[in-house]
Amino acid sequence: MTNDSNNLQRGALPIADLAYTGTVTYDATDPDTKFPPIRRLLPPEGAPNVLVVLIDDVGFGASSAFGGPIETPNFERVAAQGLKYTRFHTTALCSPTRAALLSGRNHHTVGMGAITELATSAPGYSSLRPNNCAPLAETLKLNGYSTAQFGKCHEVPVWEASPVGPFDHWPHPGNGFEYFYGFIGGETNQWYPAIYENTSPIEPWGTPEEGYHFMGDMTDKAIDWTRQQKSLAPDKPFFTYFAPGATHAPHHVPKEWADKYKGKFDQGWDELRKETYARQKALGVIPQDAVLTERSPGIPAWDEMSETIKPALVRQMEVYAGFLDYADHHVGRLLDALEDLGELDNTLVYVIIGDNGASAEGSMHGTTNEGFTINHMNDIETEEYVAAHIDDIGTPKSYNHYAVGWAHAMDTPYQWTKQVASHWGGTRNGTIVSWPNGIAARGEIRSQFSHVIDVAPTVLQAAGIPEPTMVNGVTQRPYEGTAMNYSFDDADAAEQHETQYFEMVGNRAIYHKGWTAVAKHKDPWAGSDHGLDDDVWELYDIEKDWTQSNDLAAEHPDKLAHLQRLFLIQAARFNVLPLDIRTAERFNPDLAGRPALITAQSQTLYRGMKRLTENSAINIKNKSFTVTAAVELPDDSVNGVIVAQGGAYGGWSLYTVDGKLAFAYNLLGINTDIVRSEAAVPAGTKELRLHFAYDGGGLGKGGTASLYAGEEKIGEGRVERTIPFQFTFDETVDVGQDLASPVSPDYQATGNAFTGTIDRVVIDLGDDDHSHLADPEHLVNVAMLKQ
Numbered sequence: 001m002t003n004d005s006n007n008l009q010r011g012a013l014p015i016a017d018l019a020y021t022g023t024v025t026y027d028a029t030d031p032d033t034k035f036p037p038i039r040r041l042l043p044p045e046g047a048p049n050v051l052v053v054l055i056d057d058v059g060f061g062a063s064s065a066f067g068g069p070i071e072t073p074n075f076e077r078v079a080a081q082g083l084k085y086t087r088f089h090t091t092a093l094c095s096p097t098r099a100a101l102l103s104g105r106n107h108h109t110v111g112m113g114a115i116t117e118l119a120t121s122a123p124g125y126s127s128l129r130p131n132n133c134a135p136l137a138e139t140l141k142l143n144g145y146s147t148a149q150f151g152k153c154h155e156v157p158v159w160e161a162s163p164v165g166p167f168d169h170w171p172h173p174g175n176g177f178e179y180f181y182g183f184i185g186g187e188t189n190q191w192y193p194a195i196y197e198n199t200s201p202i203e204p205w206g207t208p209e210e211g212y213h214f215m216g217d218m219t220d221k222a223i224d225w226t227r228q229q230k231s232l233a234p235d236k237p238f239f240t241y242f243a244p245g246a247t248h249a250p251h252h253v254p255k256e257w258a259d260k261y262k263g264k265f266d267q268g269w270d271e272l273r274k275e276t277y278a279r280q281k282a283l284g285v286i287p288q289d290a291v292l293t294e295r296s297p298g299i300p301a302w303d304e305m306s307e308t309i310k311p312a313l314v315r316q317m318e319v320y321a322g323f324l325d326y327a328d329h330h331v332g333r334l335l336d337a338l339e340d341l342g343e344l345d346n347t348l349v350y351v352i353i354g355d356n357g358a359s360a361e362g363s364m365h366g367t368t369n370e371g372f373t374i375n376h377m378n379d380i381e382t383e384e385y386v387a388a389h390i391d392d393i394g395t396p397k398s399y400n401h402y403a404v405g406w407a408h409a410m411d412t413p414y415q416w417t418k419q420v421a422s423h424w425g426g427t428r429n430g431t432i433v434s435w436p437n438g439i440a441a442r443g444e445i446r447s448q449f450s451h452v453i454d455v456a457p458t459v460l461q462a463a464g465i466p467e468p469t470m471v472n473g474v475t476q477r478p479y480e481g482t483a484m485n486y487s488f489d490d491a492d493a494a495e496q497h498e499t500q501y502f503e504m505v506g507n508r509a510i511y512h513k514g515w516t517a518v519a520k521h522k523d524p525w526a527g528s529d530h531g532l533d534d535d536v537w538e539l540y541d542i543e544k545d546w547t548q549s550n551d552l553a554a555e556h557p558d559k560l561a562h563l564q565r566l567f568l569i570q571a572a573r574f575n576v577l578p579l580d581i582r583t584a585e586r587f588n589p590d591l592a593g594r595p596a597l598i599t600a601q602s603q604t605l606y607r608g609m610k611r612l613t614e615n616s617a618i619n620i621k622n623k624s625f626t627v628t629a630a631v632e633l634p635d636d637s638v639n640g641v642i643v644a645q646g647g648a649y650g651g652w653s654l655y656t657v658d659g660k661l662a663f664a665y666n667l668l669g670i671n672t673d674i675v676r677s678e679a680a681v682p683a684g685t686k687e688l689r690l691h692f693a694y695d696g697g698g699l700g701k702g703g704t705a706s707l708y709a710g711e712e713k714i715g716e717g718r719v720e721r722t723i724p725f726q727f728t729f730d731e732t733v734d735v736g737q738d739l740a741s742p743v744s745p746d747y748q749a750t751g752n753a754f755t756g757t758i759d760r761v762v763i764d765l766g767d768d769d770h771s772h773l774a775d776p777e778h779l780v781n782v783a784m785l786k787q
Contacts, residue, residue: 004044004464012470013134013142015041042144043237044464048435049347050140050239051338052455053331054101055324056094056152056248059358059425061273061412062324066353066430067280068410069264069272070321074332075432078351080443082434083488086285089451090356090429092421092504094186095127095154097355097452098243102135102155102175104456104467104479106501108575109133114505115186116158117615118586121593124575127157129169134471136456138176140239143465146229148179150222151243154186159595161185162616163609165199172198177241181221183214185613188245188730190214190252191396192647192740192749194611201611203739207749208396213254215246219330223337230341237346237463242334246327249359249370249401251320253394258315258322265317268302268310269409270295276412284445285430286413291549293415296425298523299408300364309365309383312390316366316402319394345436348462350455354429358410360417360524362401368392369399371650371668375700375725380670396741399649399669399728404525413547419524421504422538424548438462439488446487448495449511453481461485480574501570506532506581510567514543517553517563521581528581537564601765605643605735607758612733614726617645620652622724624694624703624766627654631688632757635659636680640747640754642688643761644734646727647741654690655738656681656754657746663690663705664744665719672744675705675717685709692719696768700724735761 008015025033062068065075065084090097095115096107103110108124110133119127129135137147149171156169161184167173171180183194193214195202206212222242229238265272277292295301305313331351338344363373368389372381392398407417411425420426431450433439460467461483468476482497502509506521506528519535522528539553539560553560571577580586589596603618629642637659644653650668654661659680666672681688689708695701700722707715731740737753738744 010143011466011468013139013468013472015142040144042235043140047237047463047465048438049237049338049343050145050459050463051334051347052101052241052350052352054098054241054243054352054355055327056243056245056355057359057418058247058324058354058429059407059410059412059417060354060414060428060430061276061280062358062410063353063430065432066285067276067283068412069276070324072324072328074328074335075351075353077332077335078349078434079432081436082349082432082439083441084285084445085431085433085450085484086445086447087449088352088429088431089427089449089500089502090352090354091452092356092419092426092502092507094248094355096504098153099129099155101352101452101455102137102241103129103133104136104453104481105133105477106453106480106574108503109477109480112155113503113576113580116154116156119157119592119594120580120586122578122580124577125580126594127155129155130477131472131474132477134468134474134476135175136459137239137241138471139460139465139468140463141176141178142471143463144236146233146236146238147177148222148225148238149175149177149182149241149243150218151182152188152245152248153180153182153184153243156184157594158615159597161613162597163201163611167199170199179225181218182243183245183730185730187248187250188214189250189399189647189740190245192731193245194730194732194740213252215244215327215330218244219333222334226337227341230343239459242331244327244330247320247323249362250399251316251323251394251401252396253319253323253326255395257326258319258394260325261318261321264321265314268305269405270302272409273412276409280413287546290413290546292413293547293549296408296416298525299404302405305365305405306383308387312386312393313366313403313406315390315393316400317406319400320402320406322394348435348438348459349433351432352429352452353431356418356429357414357420357426358407358417359401360404360407360419362403362407363525364404366403367401369649369668370401370729371399371723371726375668375723377668377700380668396648397669415548416520417524419504420507420520421502422507422509422518422520426504426507427502433484433488435462441489441491444491446491448484448487448493449497449500450484451481451497451500453479454484454497455481457481457483458485499566499570501567501574501576503571503576503579506535506579508567508579510563510570511542512563512566514541515559515563516540516542516548517560517567518548532579532581539563603763605733605761605763607736607760610732610734610737610739617733618763618765619771620692620763620765621722622694622699622701622771623769625692626764626766627690628762628764629654629688630686630759630761632759633681633683633685634756636683638681638754638756640756641734641736641738641752642754642758644738644743645732646743647731647738648743649728649731649741650723651727651731651743653738653743654688655744655747655752661688661707661709661714662744662746663707664746665705665722666743667721667723673717673719674744674746675707675715675719677707677709677715679714681709681714694722694766694768694770696770699770701770
């Protein structure tokens with residue numbers, strides 16, 4: 001039990017400093033001189049540490065803790081000391097789930113109706129958390145907690161995700177975390193991550209060859225931060241939000257972890273669903289009468305897949321399994337550190353196994369590089385190509401994602417996957433809660449309905465901290481979640497979270513007192529192809545039909561109509577309206593009503609500028625462009641990168657090798673065209689230039705690259721094909737070096753800094769832009785693949 005012995009008024013934050021109203025003496029040695037001692041701000045006595053672990057892109061049927069085929073002994077370890085919640089729900093997508101988790105409000109309430117890349121000016125979709133919805137971390141910090149976030153943050157508005165900020169919506173300082181170590185965006189390369197420490201970009205301590213992997217790195221940082229907190233302030237509890245990129249694509253993991261699963265998926269995804277279903281019944285995480293749903297429409301049967309691709313498909317799943325197992329291992333390291341500090345028993349631990357269902361964004365036969373899908377270049381990645389590159393899957397040579405069929409299997413026993421908010425496959429995620437000092441139950445199951453918005457009120461109730469009515473002078477909107485504490489020691493407690501809407505890109509549902517009405521608008525691998533009024537609503541009696549397998553819409557039309565009306569009421573109440581299934585309009589910042597950081601036809605970059613995402617860099621795709629670098633060359637043997645964008649999976653670089661100027665264009669890792677000067681650049685040259693003349697006639701065409709030293713042309717060559725939509729998901733524009741993985745095979749990932757001096761680099765666009773020819777449906781798929 002918590003006890004606020006200081007009787008602090010915690011309802012308005014920051015807690016006001018009260019003026020001393022007693023007698024003030026003239027001489028400090030006067031016996032009447034008395035002042036109350038200065039007290040450090042601490043939470044109420046007995047408030048626990050809080051650790052929230054949020055794993056990425058994991059379905060209900062993946063982890064062994066919930067009957068899945070992937071070994072997660074540390075998740076099971078937490079469950080043995082606490083509770084498994086079998087009806088815990090997310091929003092079906094990354095950014096919205098995280099925004100809801102960290103605020104205690106529905107995702108549309110805090111402006112995150114979709115991912116940040118699809119933000120509009122509508123309040124429910126702006127990607128801007130309003131200041132009347134203070135985040136949980138801010139509330140805990142202002143009540144005396146130490147706060148830190150590690151791993152993924154995909155809640156920063158795209159126009160604020162640059163070195164100039166503003167940082168109001170970054171984890172630090174805007175979202176209440178005193179320390180942040182992780183990446184900004186939907187995903188990052190686990191071998192070559194784009195890391196920020198607070199708001200400053202930093203580089204990994206090593207390369208993959210030297211044993212570097214981001215999962216291990218972020219865990220080390222979390223352990224070190226926790227040890228320091230408890231060393232210097234042992235009586236001060238912490239709130240740690242541990243959100244790895246695992247197991248979002250790219251599925252990157254050391255080979256030995258993937259090899260643990262060799263042969264365990266040869267039976268294919270259909271048989272795997274049956275095996276998982278049987279284990280789930282045996283564990284009791286689904287009822288004995290729960291029905292295994294049919295394979296969702298559009299997902300191929302395992303037997304339909306060709307023998308050519310099957311070995312690669314199996315390896316995709318082995319790699320994914322190894323990745324989740326590896327993530328569990330590092331969560332275990334963090335738990336070990338807490339145990340070593342003597343803090344684990346007094347830590348409220350949430351392990352939320354997935355921010356949505358498993359991802360069906362990897363195509364029907366999977367991919368060795370997501371860039372093929374996002375750039376509409378799947379014609380390059382044939383089944384034969386995937387099969388031939390089986391050994392690259394999971395390694396630094398790939399940017400891989402498994403096939404749709406595996407995603408569906410990872411969501412067993414439910415229908416559908418990530419993005420599909422209408423069905424449990426998209427929104428039901430196994431969740432574990434442990435707090436040995438505060439929860440008497442051990443190893444039990446809880447089946448009360450709960451949602452990610454319930455985490456924040458649960459934490460505050462456990463800490464004895466009231467929900468604030470005012471934060472930083474702004475009257476607060478009440479939490480919309482329901483504290484789960486009532487169920488901690490009572491498996492039969494009546495359900496308190498009785499109503500919950502779901503909506504994502506038109507896929508929508510309403511849960512109310514044991515019934516769900518649902519309408520799926522679009523498949524996760526397809527664009528929106530019809531109006532909302534054409535959607536077919538389904539009705540399920542959850543008391544009798546745990547998995548939404550028996551549609552009762554035709555039998556109970558009045559019940560369905562009642563729930564449809566309730567959905568509209570909830571939608572109006574929580575900023576869901578107007579429902580937005582637009583395609584090209586939301587991709588275009590001007591039409592969507594959100595700011596764009598770069599709108600000019602020219603951009604000047606100065607020396608030292610680095611880690612500029614594609615949202616904060618000028619767009620050179622599908623058009624001619626010129627790169628002009630103002631430099632000083634110490635001699636005629638200069639080396640290193642002048643400017644680069646992207647990396648080994650796609651991008652371009654202007655650089656020098658032994659004094660010769662070179663331009664490399666990397667086409668998604670399958671081919672790199674390199675144009676070189678015939679002779680070394682003369683010492684004393686002040687300007688180096690690349691002009692790329694685009695062929696035109698459509699998207700992703702080739703062009704001619706011409707190299708200049710001053711006004712003298714020193715080289716020319718062809719680039720046969722270019723990237724039409726996006727170079728990479730996370731690699732960046734860097735001046736004076738090529739960070740992370742290298743664009744060109746002419747240099748390595750490290751040691752590629754330019755040995756001359758760069759003053760500035762100017763990128764000018766031509767007037768022959770062909771981007772308007774893009775398919776609007778594909779543009780939205782591009783955005784959705786980023787989360």
